[in-house]
Amino acid sequence: MKKISLVQIKENRKGKVIEILGGTNLQERLMNMGVYKGKEVTKLSHIGLRGPVVIKSGRSIFALGHGVAAKVILEQE
Amino acid sequence: MIKKIYLIGNPNVGKSVVFSRLTGVHVISSNYPGTTVEFIKGYLSLGDKKIEVVDLPGTYSLGPTSSAEEVAVSLLKEYPRNEIAVINILDSTNLERNLLLTLQLIEEGFPTIACLNMCDDAVHRGVHVDIKKLEEILQIPVISTCAVTGVGIKLLIDRIREAVPVSRDKLSHEELWKEIGHIIEQVQHLEHRHHRLREVLEDASVRPLTGLVMASGIIYVSFKIVRFIGEFIISRITDPFFYGTFQNLLEKLTFHWQEKSFLFHLLIGDLVNGNIDFKQSLGVLTTAPYIEFGMVLPYVISFYLVLSLLEDIGYLPRLAILLDNLLHRLGLHGYAIIPVLLGFGCNVPGILSTRVLESKRERFIASTIISIGVPCVPLQAMIIGLLGAFGGFYVGGVYLVLFFIILVLGLILNRVLPGYSPEFLLEIPPYRFPPLAILGRKLYFRVKGFLIEAVPIVLIGVLVVNTLLYFKLFDIVTGIFAPVIHGLFGLPKEAIVALAIGFLRKDVAVGMLAPLGLSAKQLFIAATLLAISFPCIATFIVLWKELGVKDLIKSTLIMITVSIIVGVMLNFVILR
Numbered sequence: 001m002k003k004i005s006l007v008q009i010k011e012n013r014k015g016k017v018i019e020i021l022g023g024t025n026l027q028e029r030l031m032n033m034g035v036y037k038g039k040e041v042t043k044l045s046h047i048g049l050r051g052p053v054v055i056k057s058g059r060s061i062f063a064l065g066h067g068v069a070a071k072v073i074l075e076q077e
Numbered sequence: 078m079i080k081k082i083y084l085i086g087n088p089n090v091g092k093s094v095v096f097s098r099l100t101g102v103h104v105i106s107s108n109y110p111g112t113t114v115e116f117i118k119g120y121l122s123l124g125d126k127k128i129e130v131v132d133l134p135g136t137y138s139l140g141p142t143s144s145a146e147e148v149a150v151s152l153l154k155e156y157p158r159n160e161i162a163v164i165n166i167l168d169s170t171n172l173e174r175n176l177l178l179t180l181q182l183i184e185e186g187f188p189t190i191a192c193l194n195m196c197d198d199a200v201h202r203g204v205h206v207d208i209k210k211l212e213e214i215l216q217i218p219v220i221s222t223c224a225v226t227g228v229g230i231k232l233l234i235d236r237i238r239e240a241v242p243v244s245r246d247k248l249s250h251e252e253l254w255k256e257i258g259h260i261i262e263q264v265q266h267l268e269h270r271h272h273r274l275r276e277v278l279e280d281a282s283v284r285p286l287t288g289l290v291m292a293s294g295i296i297y298v299s300f301k302i303v304r305f306i307g308e309f310i311i312s313r314i315t316d317p318f319f320y321g322t323f324q325n326l327l328e329k330l331t332f333h334w335q336e337k338s339f340l341f342h343l344l345i346g347d348l349v350n351g352n353i354d355f356k357q358s359l360g361v362l363t364t365a366p367y368i369e370f371g372m373v374l375p376y377v378i379s380f381y382l383v384l385s386l387l388e389d390i391g392y393l394p395r396l397a398i399l400l401d402n403l404l405h406r407l408g409l410h411g412y413a414i415i416p417v418l419l420g421f422g423c424n425v426p427g428i429l430s431t432r433v434l435e436s437k438r439e440r441f442i443a444s445t446i447i448s449i450g451v452p453c454v455p456l457q458a459m460i461i462g463l464l465g466a467f468g469g470f471y472v473g474g475v476y477l478v479l480f481f482i483i484l485v486l487g488l489i490l491n492r493v494l495p496g497y498s499p500e501f502l503l504e505i506p507p508y509r510f511p512p513l514a515i516l517g518r519k520l521y522f523r524v525k526g527f528l529i530e531a532v533p534i535v536l537i538g539v540l541v542v543n544t545l546l547y548f549k550l551f552d553i554v555t556g557i558f559a560p561v562i563h564g565l566f567g568l569p570k571e572a573i574v575a576l577a578i579g580f581l582r583k584d585v586a587v588g589m590l591a592p593l594g595l596s597a598k599q600l601f602i603a604a605t606l607l608a609i610s611f612p613c614i615a616t617f618i619v620l621w622k623e624l625g626v627k628d629l630i631k632s633t634l635i636m637i638t639v640s641i642i643v644g645v646m647l648n649f650v651i652l653r
C-alpha cells in the first residue's frame with residue numbers, strides 16, 4: 001500500500017481515496033459529486049505540465065484542476 | 078393543493094428538455110453542465126388548473142457549494158411543503174451519482190417524484206434499472222422518461238399529484254453514499270459490453286496527444302463548415318434574390334423618383350454609377366436589408382448550426398480540459414472557453430454565461446476579454462464580406478490581432494487584479510447525438526432571436542443616420558474628432574460616423590465603411606477598432622447588469638486604452 005496524490009498516480013491506474021486535503025468546501029464539492037473517502041477512482045489522463053487531471057469515478061468522468069488533484073490522496077495497491 | 082412545481086436535478090441531466098416538454102416554453106439546452114444559469118418559469122395545465130413550473134439550475138446536493146446551487150436551494154424553500162411538488166430529474170445512465178440529491182430531497186420532506194431521464198441512452202449503454210424496485214425502496218413515484226423524444230412525459234404529468242412527503246431518517250454524507258451503494262446493487266444491472274466507437278472517442282478526446290489532434294481537427298472542420306454553408310447560402314439563395322427579384326422591384330418602384338430628393342436618399346441612398354449598389358448605397362430599403370439578410374444572416378445560420386451541434390454532442394467540456402493550462406495564465410480556467418465561444422455568436426449570451434465561472438474576478442476578466450477581443454458573428458460576417466475582398470490574408474490578420482490582444486490583456490489583468498484563478502472541477506458529459514428535430518428547433522430559436530433583436534435596430538439606425546447625413550448634422554461631430562481619427566489611426570474623417578454607429582450595431586458600422594473607398598490598410602484598422610472599441614448597446618447593457626457600474630467603468634477604460642494603443646500601433650508600426 002502506498003499513499004499517493006492524484007497528480008502522482010500513473011494514468012490508467014486505480015486507487016482508493018483516503019484523504020482530501022484542503023477546506024471543507026472542496027471536500028464537500030467532491031463528496032457531492034461522488035468522490036469521497038473510500039471511493040475507488042481511476043485516473044484517465046493528465047494534460048501537460050500542471051494541467052488538469054481527468055478521472056473516472058463510478059460512471060462519471062470528472063476533470064480536476066491541477067491544484068485540486070494534488071489535494072486528493074489515494075491509496076494504491 | 079399544488080401551487081408550484083420545481084424541476085431539480087444534477088447538472089446536465091436534461092432538466093431543460095423536460096421543462097420544454099412540460100410547459101411548451103423553449104429554453105436552450107446543451108450537453109454540458111451549467112446551460113441554465115437562471116431559473117426559468119413556465120406553465121403546465123394540470124386538470125383545469127395552470128400551475129407554474131420552475132426550472133432550477135443544476136445542483137449536486139441540497140448543501141449548496143456554488144452560487145447556482147444556492148439559487149436552486151433557496152427557491153425550493155419559498156413555499157410551504159404542502160403547496161409544491163418537486164420533480165427530481167435523474168440521469169438513468171448514472172444513477173449512483175444522481176441519487177444523493179434524491180435521498181436528500183426525501184429526507185428534507187419535499188413531496189418528490191423521481192424522473193429517470195435519458196432512458197434510451199441507458200439502454201444503448203447497457204444500463205438497466207428496475208423501476209418498480211426503486212419505487213419500492215424510495216417510496217416515491219419513479220417514472221422512466223426520454224425527454225428528447227417525449228417518452229414517459231405524459232405518465233410523469235399524470236403522476237405529479239402522487240408526490241407526497243415521505244418520512245426517512247436523516248443520514249450523514251458518508252452513510253448516504255453507503256445507502257446509495259446498497260440501492261444501486263438492488264436496482265441496477267449492467268450489461269457487460271465491449272467498448273464501442275463512442276466510448277473510444279470519448280476516451281481519446283480527454284487524453285493529451287489524441288485530444289489535441291482531435292481538437293485541432295474539430296476546430297478546423299468547424300471553421301470550414303461555417304464558411305462553406307455561409308457562402309453557399311449567399312451565392313445560391315440571398316445574392317440571386319437581392320440582385321435579381323429585389324433589385325428589379327426597387328427599380329420599378331422608384332422609376333419616377335427624383336434622385337436627389339429626401340425620400341430617395343432615405344430609402345434608396347446614393348446610386349453608384351447610376352445603379353443601386355446593395356453594399357454602398359446605404360438606404361433603408363437597399364443596404365439595411367442587404368446587410369442583415371444578405372451578408373449576416375447566412376453566417377448566423379451556419380455558425381449556430383455548428384455551435385449547436387458541438388454543444389449537444391458534448392464536445393465543449395473536453396475542449397475546456399485541453400485549454401485549462403492556457404486559460405489559467407489569463408486568470409481563468411478551462412471552462413471559460415464556453416462563454417468565449419458563445420461570445421463569437423453574440424457577445425450578449427457570452428457575457429451572460431460567464432455565470433458558470435465562480436469568482437467575480439474571473440467574471441470581470443472573461444467579460445472584458447469577450448467584449449474587447451471576441452467579435453460577434455454579424456461583425457465577422459461583414460469583415461469577411463468587405464475586407465475579404467482584399468484577400469483572406471487581411472481577414473486572418475484581424476483574427477490574429479484580436480487573439481494577441483486577448484492573450485496580452487489576460488496576462489496583464491491576471492497580474493494586476495488582486496485575487497487568484499480558482500481551480501476547475503467539472504463533470505465531463507458523455508457524447509450524445511441529439512435528434513435532428515431538437516437541433517433544428519434550437520437553431521430556429523437562435524436565428525429568430527437574432528432577427529428580432531437586429532432587424533428593427535438596423536432599419537431604424539439606418540433611417541436616423543441617413544436623416545442626419547442628409548441635413549449634414551454629423552459635420553460638427555466629425556469636425557471635432559477628425560484630428561484624432563486621422564492623426565492617430567490614419568482614417569478619413571467620415572469614418573467617425575461608422576465608428577459611432579458601432580455602438581448601435583457592429584454590422585451596420587462596417588457597412589457604413591463600404592462607400593468611403595478605404596484602402597486595405599484603412600479598412601483593416603477600422604474593422605479591428607470596431608471589434609475592440611465600444612461594444613454595441615446590447616452588450617453594454619448586459620455588462621452593466623452583470624458587472625455593476627464600477628466594474629463597467631473599469632472595463633470601459635481598459636477598452637478605450639486598448640483601442641487607442643492598438644489603433645496607433647497598427648497605423649504607425651505594424652502596417653507601415
